[in-house]
Structures are given as structure tokens and as C-alpha cells.
Amino acid sequence: MKRFYSxxxxxxxxxxxxxxxxxxxxxxxDAGLGCPDxxxxxxxxxxxxxxxHSQFGRVLEPEKAWAEMIHRYAAGSLGLAILGIxxxxxxxxxxxxxxxxxxxxxxxxxxxxxxxxxxxxxxxxSPMIVTAHLLGGFTxxxxxxxxxxxxxxxRPNTLYLDALPRVRALALVALLLLVAQIFLGGxxxxxxxxxxxxxxxxxxxxxLWPAADFASGFAFEWLEGVNYEFGILENPARTAxxxxxxxxxxxxxxxxxxxxxxxxxxxxxxLGGAPVTVLxxxxxxxxxxxxNVVLALPLPVATAHNLVAALLLLSVITLNHRLYPAx
Numbered sequence: 001m002k003r004f005y006s007x008x009x010x011x012x013x014x015x016x017x018x019x020x021x022x023x024x025x026x027x028x029x030d031a032g033l034g035c036p037d038x039x040x041x042x043x044x045x046x047x048x049x050x051x052x053h054s055q056f057g058r059v060l061e062p063e064k065a066w067a068e069m070i071h072r073y074a075a076g077s078l079g080l081a082i083l084g085i086x087x088x089x090x091x092x093x094x095x096x097x098x099x100x101x102x103x104x105x106x107x108x109x110x111x112x113x114x115x116x117x118x119x120x121x122x123x124x125x126s127p128m129i130v131t132a133h134l135l136g137g138f139t140x141x142x143x144x145x146x147x148x149x150x151x152x153x154x155r156p157n158t159l160y161l162d163a164l165p166r167v168r169a170l171a172l173v174a175l176l177l178l179v180a181q182i183f184l185g186g187x188x189x190x191x192x193x194x195x196x197x198x199x200x201x202x203x204x205x206x207x208l209w210p211a212a213d214f215a216s217g218f219a220f221e222w223l224e225g226v227n228y229e230f231g232i233l234e235n236p237a238r239t240a241x242x243x244x245x246x247x248x249x250x251x252x253x254x255x256x257x258x259x260x261x262x263x264x265x266x267x268x269x270x271l272g273g274a275p276v277t278v279l280x281x282x283x284x285x286x287x288x289x290x291x292n293v294v295l296a297l298p299l300p301v302a303t304a305h306n307l308v309a310a311l312l313l314l315s316v317i318t319l320n321h322r323l324y325p326a327x
Contacts, residue, residue: 001092005061008088009148012081015309016141019078022071023137024306025131027189028299033229034064038121041069073118078140081108085147100151105316106143115142127190128220133184138179138313145314149321164323167263171320174256178316182309184245191217192231193238194297195244201293204243212240253286256316273318281312 026032035041036058042051047065082103089096089103096250113136188194197204204210216233217240227230233241258284260275288305295301 001088001095005085005088005092005096008081008084009144009151011207012085013141013144013148014076015074015078016137016144016278018135019071019074019216019306019309020141021303021307022067024303025299026067026071027128028297028302029064030132030229031061031064031067032120032125032173033058033068034068035060035072036121037096039072039238041065070131072117077264079110082106082140082144083283098147099141102143102147102150106140106147108223109140109143112136124226125190126222127187127228130190130228131186132288134189135183138139138310141310142313142317146316148322149318154311168323169321170259170321171278171316174259175316175320177248177252177255178313181248182295182313184241184248185305185309187218188245190228191233191238191241193217193241194292194302195240196235196238197293199294200297201290202226202246204239204246209243210239211236211242214240214244217241249281249286249289253282256282260319271319271322274315274322277315278312278319281308281315284308285312 010134026034035047041047042056042060042065044230047062047069048155049059051060053059086100086103086107089098089100093100113133116129116136118124120133123129197210200206202208213234213236216237223232231238260279262272263275264279285305285308288301288308291300291301293303301309
């Protein structure tokens, strides 16, 4: 049973990564409303060949509809895998030697995530809902990864490191900063603000800090009946979102970069390769972010930016995990 549980857990982690990539591709290819209903597509379980446009008020675009449905199929499969993990954790608790609290939290998260997926469609791509849906996907992946680490990753019985409580606090701050930056990335994407500054970098509209409307850019409100596809904000508000995301990226890069370099200089072998992995992924992520701007958001680069964000999050979680020796 332990072997099957381990296999299911590993498969679920990989599937969660696939779902995040498919979700990013769906969002970035403007296919979020490829199917205007939920959970089917124009009243079918798959993409139909023809539809009654007068009934759904939207012309069928097969490529976008399939992108949306493939994402739903993958998310549904992930949900079933997580249900299986939860049931195994409950009925084979003694054999697995693990608690049920984390699997229960994971199951509740994926149920709420399904509701967010429905509201994404029914509320016409509301930025608050779509961003929450993105964060829910990253949360699902993170909880699965914690379960995987508890199952597979060995931790030292004792961790010899000067000022260990302070290091733990610094690593936790790195994790929180990264989560905040992922939120800003989602907020940027859902408001179609990724190229609000055109293809200029590091300046924006000829200035390092251009005129921007932060009040409108960060107004957390939902307008009933408004279709948010392609965004409704004026460019000053989108500029405010974009520049905040840039500033957040700079803060994360400096803080997490300096923390990992410091840990590497300390040569804390018991941390394994976690600091190196974090640093490498951080450099790749910053590079992809710059390329998104100067190349005007090419779909492969933008999708890869989401994938590396997920991998960077997992690496920072791993770093934090290894700072707590096994009991």
C-alpha cells in the first residue's frame, strides 16, 4: 500500500504541474471563455462540431474550446487523484504512518478550486476570481509537494547551523515574498497588463517610474454583468499593475538571491542542493520575465514563466522543509 500511495502522490504532483501549465496556456491564449458554460462545453462533454450561437451568445472557436476542455479534463483527473490520496490516508493511516490533516486540507482546497473554475466562466473572467483560481492551483501543488516531501525526502536528525531560528525566519520571509509575487503575476495577467509598458525595459514609456493609476489598478471589485475578457482597465491602471509586478520581481530577486548565496557560502551540506536549485530557477525566472516584455509576451515564453514560477515555489518550500530536522 505504501508503494501505491507513493506512486499516486508522485503522479499527482506531476499532474498538478501539468494543470498549472495548461491553465497558463488557456489564460494566455485568451481561451478562458472558449467554452461559455461549465462543466461542459456548449452543453456537451467535449467540444461539439456545431453550436447554436443564439443560445450561448458566443461563436465557437474550436482551438480555444479544446484548450479549455483539455485543461478541465486534466484538472478533473487531478481532483480524482487527490480524492484517492485522501481516502488512502484515512483508511490506511496506520500502514502509511501519516496523519490525515494535510490530505484533508488538500481535498478541501481542490473542491474550492473546482468552484473557482466554475466562477471563472460564469463571472466572465473576473480578475479576482481568475487570480484566486491561479493561487488555488499553486496552493494545491504546494500541499501535494509537502506530502511528497514528508513521504520521500530525508531530513537530518540535527541541523548544525548558526542562528538557526533566524535562518528559518529568513527562509519563511522568502516564501511569503514569492507567494506575494505570484499573486502580482496573476493580477498582471488577468488584467492583460503584461505589455502595458510596450517592449521597453527597464524603462516604461520612457521613464523608470511612469505616471500610473494605482487606485484603479488595485481596486478589488467585481462589476456584475461585465465581460472582463481582454481587460477593462485604461492603460495608466495597467501600467500601475505592471510596474508593481516589476518592483516585486526586483525585491524577490535581491532578497532570495542574497539568502541563497549566503547559505551557499555557509556550505550547509545538510540543506542539500536546495539553495543551488532556488538560485538557478530564480535566474531563469527573471530572464523569462524580461523576455516577456521585450518580445511582447510570446506564448511559449509566457507559459514557461508560469511553469518556472511553480518550480521556484517548490524549491523554496523544499528549502524551508529542510530547515526543520526530522523528529
